[in-house]
Each structure stands twice: as C-alpha cells, then as structure tokens.
Amino acid sequence: MSVLSFRLVYSIFSEIHEGTRILGYKGSLVLSGIWLFVFVKILRSPELLYGYPKLKNITPSTDKKPIEIASLWSTGNVDITNVKDVKLNESINVKIVAYITQIEGYVISHHPFRNYEYSIKDLAAGLNIPLSHLAYVFKYHCNMSFSEYRNHHRITDAIHFIESNFLESQTMESLATSAGFNSYNTFFVSFKKYTGSSPKNFIESPSNKRPVELQLDIPLGGDQQ
Template sequence: MYPILLYNIFVIGGLFCGFITFLLLFFKGNNLFQNRLLSIVVFACAWYALQHTLTVTGWLADLPHFWRMGSPLYYLVPPCYFFYTRATLLGENAFRKRDWLHFIPAAVHFLELMPFYLKSTAEKRQIVLYFMEDFNRSYVLGSGYIPALWHYAVRPFFGLAYLLFLLWPILIRYRRRSHPQQVVTAGKYAWLVAFASFMTVMYSGLAVQTVFALQHLDVPNAAVTESRAPLYVMSLTFLGMVCYLLFYQEIFYVQESLSPASPAEENEAATEACVNEEQPAVKEKRIGKELLVIYAATIDTFMLQHKPFMRQGITVSELALEMGMQPRTLSGVLNQHYQQRFSDFINAYRIAHIKSCLETGKWKEFTLEGLAYQCGFTSRSTFFAAFKKDTGLSPTEYIKKIGKSAPAAN
C-alpha cells in the first residue's frame, strides 16, 4: 500500500508541477525559442502522467477523446530535447534548414491516427472501456493504420537513439573545447548534463517497462501491476526534473541583458591571446615589395573564400599549411604588409564577418554571443575587447548605430 501511495504522489506531483513549468517556459523569458523547445518536452511528459492518472482512476471512460490524443507528442520529445540542447550550447534562436526532417515521425503518426480522431464519442468510449478491462490491450488495440504494438516497441528506443547518438555527443564535444563556458555559464551547462541524465533515466525506464509488458501480454494488467519499478523511476525522475526547473528559474527564464564587457573582462581580454591557444614564435621572413603584394592578395582571397578565421584555436602554422605557405613567410606578410599580429589579423576578419551579419540581419538565428562563438571567438570578454578595438564601439552601441534591434544575449 505504501509504495502505491508513494507512486501516486510522484505521478500527481509531476503532473501538477509539470504543467506549471510548461506555462512558465512557454510564455516567460527573452529567449522563447529555447524555452519553448524545452516546454514541449515537459508538456509531453506531463501529458503522459495525465494519461496514466486518467487510466488508473477510470476517469478516461468519461473523457474518451483524451485516449491517443497525445500519442504524436512522444515522437516530438527526442528532436525537441536535442534541438533545445544544441540551441542552448550554440546560442541559436531558430531552426536550421533541414531540422524539419526530425519531425516527420510525429507528423506521420498524427496522420495515421486520423481515423480514430474522427470517430464519434460513443465509439471512442467503447474502445476505451474495452482497453480498461485489461491495460495490456493498449499494446495490441489498433487505433490507426500502423499497429499500436509497433509504436510501443519503437518509441523508447527512438528516444534512446537521440540521446546516445546526438544529445550526449554534442555535450561531450562542447565540453572538450578550450573554453566551454563562453556561450553558456557553468551552471547552465551543469543543467544540460542533468537534463540529459534525466531523459536517459526516463527513456531507459520506459524501455524496460515496455520490454517487460510485451513479454507478459498474456498476464492481465501486467503492464501496470507487474512492472511498477520502472514506473516509479520514471515518475520520480520527472518530478525531480520539473522541481529543478521551478526552483532554479533564474537559469532558464531570466536572460542576461546585453551589456558591455566589464573592466575585469576587458583586463582579462587584454592579457589573453585573442585565439584559443598561445601561438608559437615563428621567425619572420623578409619579403620584397612586389612579392609582398602578391602574397597579400592570395591571403585575402583564401580568407574570404574558405573563412578559416571561423575555426577556434587556429594557429599561424595551421593557416600557413592550409595555404601551402611556410609559417615564417605568412608571419612576414602579416607583419610587413598588414602590420598586425596573427591574433589581430584573424580577429579583424571575425569582426568584419560579424558586422556583415549584423547589418544584413543574418544574426537573427543566433544570440549575439552565439554569433561571436560561431565566428571563432572563445570568450565573451575577448569578443567585446576585439569588437571595441576594431570599431571604437561596444556591440550594443554598434547595433544602435546601424539601427537594428539587438539579439537576445544568452
């Protein structure tokens, strides 16, 4: 009796907190793109808890339209938690061109359920009453063109595939970079890891529960009565996730305002190289004036066509190798023709690219700091210092000058 009562507390608590969290995420905060992706995940999990509550209480018979209504949501969850993580790490504010492909399974499932959605209330109630006599029937009771058993078998492993092959790899790759906190704070990165862990536990529990239920279809109600442990784990995990969100709202709903770098950040930027790592000393080669002009034209063409400056941590040796040039020759051209250090030369191209994006509106897919990160900068302070050195203005002042509205800062 006690475990059942505890389980009901987990489910009802997750249901209540989940819908509150969904509303906060969907309507609050400057960066609504990221928040709304996360809100879909929370809403789908809360809907699952609602569906379970209506089923075990028998209320589903009075609300037959709720049966299968949220089923397509379960195919939306894996793409949404991956896009949410990617957008948070990279400062994105919009979908990429081919992201819609990830939503095809949800769309297909919705369309193949249309025959059930179009049934009358009486027909739906009859189906629900038949299902409630034995919960195992939900695994074999067809509602659309595709057998329900296929969906139950595919969905947990569909979610685990996104976690193992997309979400966790992008988190690990981001962590291995030189300065992993330049777009997200340490606290927010910790949340993303916790979020990935929550989803891994939930989908692992769902997979175990599904496998157990499919192996015991001949035992009435085994899907609920004989496999409680995975259900306990999933309900407790979801409750923990939404409570985390509710108690740490400042991390998720309150965005930092776009402000100039602080004096401390400017001092930090002044003492660090404007690329990811220190550049090894390269002996400079003296070059004649005519040859210098030819080399400079070659370098400019290469920089504009291949955009190597957008790669973080690029060194003078790496760039010289890509151009088929000796490092000391490249260093000589930079010093004699451009009269710049390598770091200043690279940052000048980065700033020029960012200014072009700001003037043409291409930055709208990213936050300002996300755009700087995409262009090769490795910290907020370095970006602000380099931008002000090039333009004499902070990014905010420059945006106001060109008459554009500033993008949301992360």
C-alpha cells in the first residue's frame, strides 16, 4: 500500500509540475483502486494468497482440543469479585481451554510432579505461562487446589507404575518416592484419599484397578505452593 500511495503521489506531482506522465493521474488512480480492491480481498479471504491447505497449516488453530481429564476442570463462566482477577479474566478468558490443554499435556508427557519440590512457580516456568495466569486458572477453573491436583497426578503416576509391574523389583517406599512423595506415609494417605483404598488392598483387589478417574469428593482450596 505504501508503494502504491507513493506512486500515485509521484504521478500527480510529475503531471502537475513537470508535464510528464508516467502513468497519468487517472491511470494511477484507477490502478491504485484496483490494487486496493485486491488488497482488501486478500485480507478478507487470505486463502486466495496462500491456498487453503497451506493457510490451514500456518494459521493457529482455535479449535477446542479435548482436555485429558475433563472432570478435573471447569471451563464455564465464573463469579469473580477480586479486582485484579477481573482484569486478568478480561485478558485470558479466551485462553482458558488452551491453557488447560497445555497444562495437562505437559504434566502427562513430562511427569514434573515426580519431583517432590515441584511448585506452581516451576510449572509456570516449564509451560512458559505467566505465574499470575496459571494461578488464575487453578483458582477459578480447576476443581481442586494446585497441591491437590499435584497429588492427584502423583497417584495417577503411582498406579501406572503398579500396572507396569514396578513392585516386582521395587519396594512400596520406592514407589512412593518415584511418584513424587517425600515419604511412604504421605503417599499412603493420598493414595487412600484419591482411590478409596490402601495401596496394598488396591494391588490385591483387581476390582480396585480402574482408569484414573480418581475420587474427587475432596474440599476445594488448600495450599498452592
């Protein structure tokens, strides 16, 4: 557009002051009008420039990807009274589903909670998401606090270890620390809280082995270290 504007101005200037006609005022005006139409058309229908298959590849997808464990999250509207959170909501509300999908994908593929000291700050750094945004997502869209969410995934991890015959060569204590707990006692308490069964009973009773839609009848809130 800058080139067209310059060309039109130069043509008018040449015609008025020098008597020359590179294209002529009317010709430049017509040509500029044509190119303006083409430019606007491309803006409104970019597939004309790139072709639809290529455009589909280079355009960020806005489709809502399925969330891995939907029962842990809520993506509906929330009641916000905190002024700072209201401002955050205005800027990140459209990103909530993307953030949740990113969180679940990262946690499932990288297993960060196997590190006992892993915090919400570490997760924000790993995801390259502002800490304030991540805290907002857990505060308003997760059905449990961050610490409960972390333990939920640790128990999920422990169950996967069990199903992979981890205990054939390792102890219960090793299972606890491998899943991210600092002791067997904290592992035992969390395991029973989320599965409704002790680790030993879970292992001995096939009926307890269920897909990890673990029990969510736990109070909201809590530590968000």
